Amino acid sequence: MVNDSADFGVDTLLDVRNVKIHYPIHGGVFLRRIGEVKAVDGVSFTVKPGETLGLVGESGCGKTTMGKGVIRLVDVTDGEILFRRKNGDVVDLVGLERQAMRPVRAEIQMIFQDPYSSLNPRWSVGDIIAEPLSVHSPDMKRAERDEQVAWLLEKVGLTGEQADRYPHEFSGGQRQRVGIARALATRPRMVIADEPVSALDVSIQAQVVNLMQDLQEEFGLTYLFIAHDLSIVEHISHRIAVMYLGNIVEIGPARTLYEEPVHPYTRALLSAVPLPDPSLERPERMVLKGEVPSPLAKPSGCPFRTRCPLAEPSCAEEMPVLQAVAMDHEVACPIVLRKG
Ligand SMILES: Nc1ncnc2c1ncn2[C@@H]1O[C@H](COP(=O)(O)OP(=O)(O)O)[C@@H](O)[C@H]1O
Numbered sequence: 001m002v003n004d005s006a007d008f009g010v011d012t013l014l015d016v017r018n019v020k021i022h023y024p025i026h027g028g029v030f031l032r033r034i035g036e037v038k039a040v041d042g043v044s045f046t047v048k049p050g051e052t053l054g055l056v057g058e059s060g061c062g063k064t065t066m067g068k069g070v071i072r073l074v075d076v077t078d079g080e081i082l083f084r085r086k087n088g089d090v091v092d093l094v095g096l097e098r099q100a101m102r103p104v105r106a107e108i109q110m111i112f113q114d115p116y117s118s119l120n121p122r123w124s125v126g127d128i129i130a131e132p133l134s135v136h137s138p139d140m141k142r143a144e145r146d147e148q149v150a151w152l153l154e155k156v157g158l159t160g161e162q163a164d165r166y167p168h169e170f171s172g173g174q175r176q177r178v179g180i181a182r183a184l185a186t187r188p189r190m191v192i193a194d195e196p197v198s199a200l201d202v203s204i205q206a207q208v209v210n211l212m213q214d215l216q217e218e219f220g221l222t223y224l225f226i227a228h229d230l231s232i233v234e235h236i237s238h239r240i241a242v243m244y245l246g247n248i249v250e251i252g253p254a255r256t257l258y259e260e261p262v263h264p265y266t267r268a269l270l271s272a273v274p275l276p277d278p279s280l281e282r283p284e285r286m287v288l289k290g291e292v293p294s295p296l297a298k299p300s301g302c303p304f305r306t307r308c309p310l311a312e313p314s315c316a317e318e319m320p321v322l323q324a325v326a327m328d329h330e331v332a333c334p335i336v337l338r339k340g
């Protein structure tokens, strides 16, 4: 339990505070530690109960690492991750021992991008979904577990009879439904969905997103919804955070970010998204130059400056911090803020 949780708002479920996750790099003949990848480098955000926070950014910017850090699938180098448990206790997940983390795991589940590699191909779908139940509710009787599995399958739009089938007998979309059913088995409060529809056909993506929205309403779920594409998160997210090379560069209400993006990176990401109505012209198209630099060779100052159309010499000097531009809307770019 956290003692100084006084400033942990009652309407907050998850409070990520200045989190850093650095991966050590080993090299040379003796595999010495020769450096580190600063995959997440000082990230802060909060998520309210029942809310969906979209986390977007190009491949390699640290989204998966951030998500895994929350459930401690990777070691957190620094910072705090405060979480309000079902019983009301506020815990700092960063400091929890393995043993103490186990019951919290039941309350925060993760869904992965590739439902095929995350489901054991040799297990029946029923066993896959039942596994978290056997871990977290070991005393549950077989009959009750089967009943739960059938109920979960129906909740995700499949049928109880399909429990005896194997993952390869399902389509990609159905497999992701199985992954969702498995995540819901322990009745989590929070689900971290890591690009849950990126591997699916475009025609199937909306169905799975709609299912997740229905389940959110029915079970009062809170989502951290990771995507590399703003168009997917727009519909499901209440707020969106945009990441670049391990930092959040802009965070705000989904609508605001979509209609009035402020950070040049957010604007560039949006320029790449096709508009549903082609007669609507975006005010200023911004095309990104080059590739994301390696996090091993992160530029000094603002990490985006090497690709930024607005960059000035001063951008090399200091790492920009998030500053409020409107209620609930923050941007880390002194240049756009100065220009207004
Ligand atoms: N286990 C690891 N060891 C070392 N570097 C890693 C590891 N996992 C990810 N990385 C690096 O961390 C950075 C962020 O990766 P990731 O969190 O997967 O980004 P994203 O999900 O946004 O694509 C990348 O540069 C990636 O190569």
Ligand SMILES: [Mg+2]
Binding pocket: 060, 063, 064, 065
């Ligand atoms: Mg990823």
